[in-house]
Amino acid sequence: MEIQGWIIFSYKIPSEPSSIRVRVWRNLKTLGVNYIQQSVCIGPNTEEMQKKLKKLNLLISENGGETSLLEVEKMSTVSEEKIIxxxxxxxxxxxxxxxxxxxxxxxxxxxxxxxxxxxxxxxxxxxxxxxxxxxxxxxxxxxxxxxxxxxxxxxxxxxxxxxxxxxxxxxxxxxxxxxxxxx
The missing domain is CATH 1.20.58 (Methane Monooxygenase Hydroxylase; Chain G, domain 1)
Structure with missing residues (x-):
């Protein structure tokens, strides 16, 4: 796959109800993102990835959480190879x-x-x-x-x-x- 950049998605969710945390985690796993830290994940910048992350952003916001979405065009070759x-x-x-x-x-x-x-x-x-x-x-x-x-x-x-x-x-x-x- 030709990489068109990356999306870094971070989120904070209240600890209760735990069902929201689980739902977010499952959605992110289904998308195929990789966690680089707790509640911070990265994925290829595709149209589908953006669309799904926007839906998750809405879910998290509606449940008292916060998100940040960062688009990264280029990384060092070493970092990109490690992520891949x-x-x-x-x-x-x-x-x-x-x-x-x-x-x-x-x-x-x-x-x-x-x-x-x-x-x-x-x-x-x-x-x-x-x-x-x-x-x-x-x-x-x-x-x-x-x-x-x-x-x-x-x-x-x-x-x-x-x-x-x-x-x-x-x-x-x-x-x-x-x-x-x-x-």
Whole structure:
């Protein structure tokens, strides 16, 4: 990603109600920002980042808090490299967990196949899990501003999960005497 500068967002929130603090923290984590100090975070200066931070600013202000938003056009190369490295470390952890969960999905499909457990219930259960993995991967990729090394591996294993699931469905259809083309 070509960096068009950075946004530094700091905030102060009253300690009560704690639900607001949690909501702000979750929103910032979902955005993919990195904390550089307590209640001070940084993210790439994108239109979406600005839009979401303005909404958080409103939420915080409405609940008796204060925010500051600072746009930074340029940093020293060392600082910028360190920040990008921190972003990539965070995404690496997310991708590793995603890959582990995807491997569990593949093992589940393999287990059910070995047990010859070809039934509609298994399709439904695995479909729910595959959908969960898909949405999770979309969220990680959305905050993977610098294309972390594990992104490609995560995409590939998800494609493998998708293929394994399609093959499982075909086997269930064959076992049930249903053609997969009938809809």
């Amino acid at each position: 490295s921190e972003f990539n470390k965070a995404r690496t952890l997310e991708y590793k967990e995603f890959i582990e969960e995807s491997e569990k999905f593949l093992k589940e499909i393999e287990k059910e196949t070995k047990k010859l457990n070809f039934c509609f219930r298994e399709i439904e259960e695995n479909e729910v899990e595959l959908r969960r993995l898909k949405h999770w991967l979309i969220k990680i990729k959305k905050r993977d501003f610098f294309q972390c090394e594990l992104q490609k591996q995560a995409i590939e294993i998800f494609e493998t999960c998708n293929k394994a699931f399609e093959e499982f469905i075909e086997t269930v259809y064959l076992q049930e005497g249903v053609s997969g083309e009938e809809g």
